[in-house]
Amino acid sequence: MSTTPPPMQPPTQPPAPGAHPALVALSGVLEGALVLPGDPGWDDARVPWNLAVDQQPSAVVRPRSVRDLRQVVVAAREAGLGVSVQPRGHGAADDLAGRILVRTSAFDEVTVNVVARFARVGAGVPWGALLNRLDGTGLIALAGTNPDVSVAGYLLSGGHSWFSRWKGLAAHSIRAVELIDATGVLRRVTRDTDPDLLWGLRGAGGLFGVVTTLEIDLYPAPDLFGGKILFPAESAEVVFEAAADILLDAPPELSIFLGLINLPAVEQVPELLRGRSFTQVDAVFVGSAEEGSALLAPLLSIAPVIANLSRPFSIGQLGEVSGEPQEPSATLDWSRTVSELDAATIASLVEAFRTASYAGLSLLQLRPLGGLIGDPTVGADGVVGHLDAGFMLFAAAILPPGAPVPAASDRHLVFQPLEDTVQAVSVPRIVPTMLAAGQNLGLAFTPEEVQRLAGIKARVDPDNLFRSNRALPA
Numbered sequence: 001m002s003t004t005p006p007p008m009q010p011p012t013q014p015p016a017p018g019a020h021p022a023l024v025a026l027s028g029v030l031e032g033a034l035v036l037p038g039d040p041g042w043d044d045a046r047v048p049w050n051l052a053v054d055q056q057p058s059a060v061v062r063p064r065s066v067r068d069l070r071q072v073v074v075a076a077r078e079a080g081l082g083v084s085v086q087p088r089g090h091g092a093a094d095d096l097a098g099r100i101l102v103r104t105s106a107f108d109e110v111t112v113n114v115v116a117r118f119a120r121v122g123a124g125v126p127w128g129a130l131l132n133r134l135d136g137t138g139l140i141a142l143a144g145t146n147p148d149v150s151v152a153g154y155l156l157s158g159g160h161s162w163f164s165r166w167k168g169l170a171a172h173s174i175r176a177v178e179l180i181d182a183t184g185v186l187r188r189v190t191r192d193t194d195p196d197l198l199w200g201l202r203g204a205g206g207l208f209g210v211v212t213t214l215e216i217d218l219y220p221a222p223d224l225f226g227g228k229i230l231f232p233a234e235s236a237e238v239v240f241e242a243a244a245d246i247l248l249d250a251p252p253e254l255s256i257f258l259g260l261i262n263l264p265a266v267e268q269v270p271e272l273l274r275g276r277s278f279t280q281v282d283a284v285f286v287g288s289a290e291e292g293s294a295l296l297a298p299l300l301s302i303a304p305v306i307a308n309l310s311r312p313f314s315i316g317q318l319g320e321v322s323g324e325p326q327e328p329s330a331t332l333d334w335s336r337t338v339s340e341l342d343a344a345t346i347a348s349l350v351e352a353f354r355t356a357s358y359a360g361l362s363l364l365q366l367r368p369l370g371g372l373i374g375d376p377t378v379g380a381d382g383v384v385g386h387l388d389a390g391f392m393l394f395a396a397a398i399l400p401p402g403a404p405v406p407a408a409s410d411r412h413l414v415f416q417p418l419e420d421t422v423q424a425v426s427v428p429r430i431v432p433t434m435l436a437a438g439q440n441l442g443l444a445f446t447p448e449e450v451q452r453l454a455g456i457k458a459r460v461d462p463d464n465l466f467r468s469n470r471a472l473p474a
Contacts, residue, residue, distance in 0.1 A: 022078035032064035048092030051330040052405045057096040064106045069210050070184040082467035087124045087150035091469045093437050117218045123152040123211045135316035139218040142170035147319030156205025158384040158431040162284040165252040165371030168378040171202040173217040179209035182461040200456045202382025206468030208460050225292030226284040227310035233277035235303035236350045242302045252371030253286035259365040260353045282322050330399040333436040334415035337427040340390040352417035359414040362398040366391050389427040442473030
């Protein structure tokens with residue numbers, strides 16, 4: 001395997017005015033595409049999924065091969081730029097100034113080994129594509145709620161899956177990582193070749209290289225049951241309390257995500273739901289419809305049910321449970337981990353949501369932890385580790401199209417009622433996948449874990465060529 005990229009050749013098209021000579025040379029040797037500021041399509045190339053984050057990198061590259069990635073490493077070093085990766089635009093956190101943004105969407109391999117129960121997945125593959133390939137195999141992967149998110153980006157940042165109570169945080173399902181390192185070498189990282197680096201990649205993967213392929217574990221799950229259940233907004237307290245009670249004794253195969261949502265009065269929302277608020281329960285159970293229905297039955301009798309979409313489904317239909325938006329939008333977000341949710345805290349959270357709704361809050365979601373998520377023996381092989389807490393909370397204010405994005409110093413204001421409510425029960429840890437824009441990995445990991453990550457970073461990328469979307473604290 002060659003470790004030295006071929007010399008760069010002059011570009012075949014005129015470069016953007018003011019482009020660094022290394023980027024000028026890069027534009028002539030890529031199999032993929034290079035987009036520079038001022039080029040046609042620049043704005044489309046640079047924007048992330050969250051349109052509230054204004055990314056202004058020095059260039060955007062859509063590589064088509066490992067050779068292209070090697071050339072990006074050379075060009076970045078010559079230009080004195082960093083390299084950040086967003087396969088499909090998710091996970092944006094800052095402006096990317098002084099960096100080359102790499103979109104790995106062309107790395108689209110999906111190979112499923114049913115017998116050995118693992119999959120090889122390219123860095124650009126979205127969850128929907130992998131899960132569709134698993135239909136009919138009786139196997140699942142530890143996916144999250146949105147089928148548009150890349151498998152690699154999700155797993156490398158920890159991954160709180162529908163199945164995490166049952167099998168642990170999703171990053172632990174990574175068997176092997178293939179990446180381009182800071183010297184341009186394609187490396188295969190496993191527990192045998194570099195266990196310390198694999199530990200860091202399981203949760204802080206953007207720090208160490210450009211990932212091209214993952215190999216991940218698959219798990220037998222022949223039957224799945226669940227879906228969305230809608231209740232009136234005023235039923236939130238009793239529904240949340242009933243769900244929390246169910247989870248106290250439920251098997252880890254059951255996950256229930258609880259939420260309050262204010263739906264906008266726009267054409268994309270069905271007319272009967274438009275402009276209204278709801279309590280929602282999204283549930284997934286690994287098992288039969290009979291068992292799943294019995295576990296959810298107390299919820300259906302506790303409050304009026306507006307819609308019950310629970311049913312048996314295949315793994316390829318997992319994204320339909322939450323039904324998250326499939327188009328980018330400008331969103332302000334907030335997240336916290338809490339030790340517990342008793343009746344008083346639930347009541348205060350619901351009231352805080354109603355107060356914050358006047359300031360533009362769109363969504364509050366409560367995700368249960370427990371099960372293997374809290375088992376330290378399961379979490380020892382990755383920095384994402386285990387999380388001994390009760391729930392993770394996520395809130396979002398989705399801005400109307402064309403609305404101005406508030407200044408960074410003002411964005412917290414919409415979430416202040418929630419922050420005040422949970423301050424006494426907050427836990428200083430969170431899965432990196434759930435970090436809000438602008439937050440770094442110091443909020444996800446302990447000081448000892450951050451120190452160990454910094455040591456790995458110094459060993460494999462001493463010049464800090466690779467800049468994660470979630471940085472280590474200074």
